[in-house]
Amino acid sequence: MSNKRGVTRTRGLSLHVLPFSEIQHLSITDRIKKILKLILGNKVVILQGRLRVEEEIRLVEDTMAMIDHVKQFKGIELAVIEPNLKEANILDKMKHGLANKLSGGANALTIIGPATIVKEIKKDPKKLEIYLG
Amino acid sequence: MIRILKDLSKRILNSLFGRKEDIKLGFYGPPNAGKTSLANVICKDWTGEDIGKVSDVPHETRHVQVKEKVEIDYKGKKLTFKIADTPGIATKVDYEDFLKYKMNKGTAKKRAKEATQGIIESIKWLDDMDAIIVVLDASQNPYSQVNITVVGNIVARKKPVLIVGNKIDLRKANLKKIEAAFPDYEVVGISARKKKNMDDFYEALFRLAKKI
Numbered sequence: 001m002s003n004k005r006g007v008t009r010t011r012g013l014s015l016h017v018l019p020f021s022e023i024q025h026l027s028i029t030d031r032i033k034k035i036l037k038l039i040l041g042n043k044v045v046i047l048q049g050r051l052r053v054e055e056e057i058r059l060v061e062d063t064m065a066m067i068d069h070v071k072q073f074k075g076i077e078l079a080v081i082e083p084n085l086k087e088a089n090i091l092d093k094m095k096h097g098l099a100n101k102l103s104g105g106a107n108a109l110t111i112i113g114p115a116t117i118v119k120e121i122k123k124d125p126k127k128l129e130i131y132l133g
Numbered sequence: 134m135i136r137i138l139k140d141l142s143k144r145i146l147n148s149l150f151g152r153k154e155d156i157k158l159g160f161y162g163p164p165n166a167g168k169t170s171l172a173n174v175i176c177k178d179w180t181g182e183d184i185g186k187v188s189d190v191p192h193e194t195r196h197v198q199v200k201e202k203v204e205i206d207y208k209g210k211k212l213t214f215k216i217a218d219t220p221g222i223a224t225k226v227d228y229e230d231f232l233k234y235k236m237n238k239g240t241a242k243k244r245a246k247e248a249t250q251g252i253i254e255s256i257k258w259l260d261d262m263d264a265i266i267v268v269l270d271a272s273q274n275p276y277s278q279v280n281i282t283v284v285g286n287i288v289a290r291k292k293p294v295l296i297v298g299n300k301i302d303l304r305k306a307n308l309k310k311i312e313a314a315f316p317d318y319e320v321v322g323i324s325a326r327k328k329k330n331m332d333d334f335y336e337a338l339f340r341l342a343k344k345i
Contacts, residue, residue, distance in 0.1 A: 053285035060224055060282065061256050064249040067226055075225025078278045115225035123276040125313070 013117065013132065014042060020049035028055055032062050035112060039076055040066075044113035050080050051110060059112075077118040081128055082108040155202065155215040156342055159262035161255065161283055164191040164221030164248075166270040167299035169198070170325035171334075172218040176200050178331075184218050190234045192248035194220045197258050207335045212342050219258060220251030222279055259286060263345050264293045266338075271298035271306035271322060275314040284315060293344035295337050298322045302329060 016038050023031045032055065038045050051059065056078070063076050111121065111130065120131040160168040173183045185198040198218045205212050228245035232238065259265075265287045269275055275298075287294045295318070298311045302324035312320045321337045323330040 053282060053289045056278075056282040057256055057286045060222065060279070061253050063224060064226070064252045067249045068246055074227040075223070078224050078282075080278060080281070115227065121278070122274065123278070124274070125276065 013044065016043040016045050018045055018047045020047065023047075028058055031055060032059050035059065036062060036066060039112060039114050040070065040073065042114055042117060044111065044118060047110040047112065049110065050082070050108040072116070073114070075115040076112055077115055077121050078110070078112050079121040079123050079128060079130075080108055080110045081123075155213045156345060157217065157261060157263045158214045159217045159219060159258060159265045160268055161219055161259075161265055161287070162221060162268040163270070163273075163277065163279055164223055165189075166221065166268045166273075167325045168221065168268045169194050169218050171266075171268055171297065171299060171323070172198075172200070172216055174325050174328055174331065175205070176203060176216065179203050179205050184216060190231065190236075192221060192223075192226070192231075192244060192251065194218060195244070195247040195251040196220065197251075197254055205335065205338070207339065210339055212339065217258060217262065219255035220248065222252050222255055222283055223248075224279055226252070259290060259292075262292060264295070264341050266295050266297055266341075268297045268299050269311055271301050271308050271311060272303040275311045280314070284318070293341050294318055295341045296320045297334065299325055302327045 018035070018038070023034060026034065031051070035045055035047070036059075059076070059078070067073055067075055111118075111128075113121075113130075117133055118130060119133040122129040122131070160172050162168050169185045169187050173185065173187065176182055176184045180200065180203055182200075184200045185194055187193060197220070200216045200218075203214045203216050205214065226245050226248045228238070228241040231241035231244050236244070267280070267284055267287070269280060284294060284296070296311060296315050298306070298308045298320055300306055301308060301322040306322075308320065308322040311322075319337055319340070321330065321334050323334050
């Protein structure tokens with residue numbers, strides 16, 4: 001919503017922080033279902049960790065199927081932030097790799113929001129900007 | 134597991150007896166990156182026919198379009214491809230976006246429905262491809278999660294991938310940004326519309342085919 005000064009205001013934003021432990025033991029289907037249920041509740045989900053690549057693509061597929069079936073649902077915006085390990089030493093890389101295996105990318109954060117609320121997520125290697133509708 | 138064994142046996146047979154089948158080459162990427170434009174250049178060059186219609190309106194390709202027996206004879210090397218041009222993969226589809234292109238509400242809603250189904254179809258076809266060309270718009274930010282997800286999935290399926298930065302004729306184009314976003318993969322810059330750098334593309338395509 002824009003006022004006369006052109007300042008954009010959002011009518012409230014609901015963030016849901018989802019620890020990886022809450023989805024760790026779920027099947028792919030149930031993980032995606034849980035995330036999409038939150039999204040359909042107009043929540044922006046901040047997942048501690050990241051989905052596997054096959055789960056990410058499944059999320060895209062299920063999102064498309066849902067657009068066809070749920071009125072007013074237009075899809076999602078998605079971004080993953082991960083630490084840049086290119087310049088890290090071998091020990092740090094090993095630690096990071098092990099932590100990732102145990103906890104679904106504990107150092108990563110995944111942001112998933114309904115496209116009606118999150119208009120755009122601009123990602124660059126060093127910054128992430130979230131534009132709300 | 135079955136997929137890995139199938140791929141492995143196919144590779145062994147191919148290396149023992151030479152490749153009998155045409156190479157299934159998929160064109161993937163976000164909407165409006167120029168997948169159909171590039172596939173058209175290739176198909177027109179080697180078969181004399183286009184593969185599909187191009188447009189400025191996103192999601193013009195809403196079904197996988199296939200061109201069989203595309204025989205490329207380049208610098209004495211010959212390969213036959215089955216080319217699959219796929220609908221652009223996105224995480225959102227809003228019919229209201231199509232209204233800007235002077236479309237009526239009914240047509241826009243129909244297009245949106247076809248676009249969502251097209252995205253699902255694209256993903257389903259991934260497993261059938263032997264090699265994949267990811268076409269990105271070089272004038273856009275390459276760090277979008279969809280691009281990363283698509284490339285990640287191709288690699289996880291152990292398919293060779295070539296990244297093409299299209300639209301390098303545009304002032305805003307920045308191929309270096311694509312190279313920085315995907316440092317582990319070969320990136321070729323082209324302009325399908327102006328048929329620029331197609332020699333580099335064909336060289337890279339033959340290198341890609343060797344990895345199958």
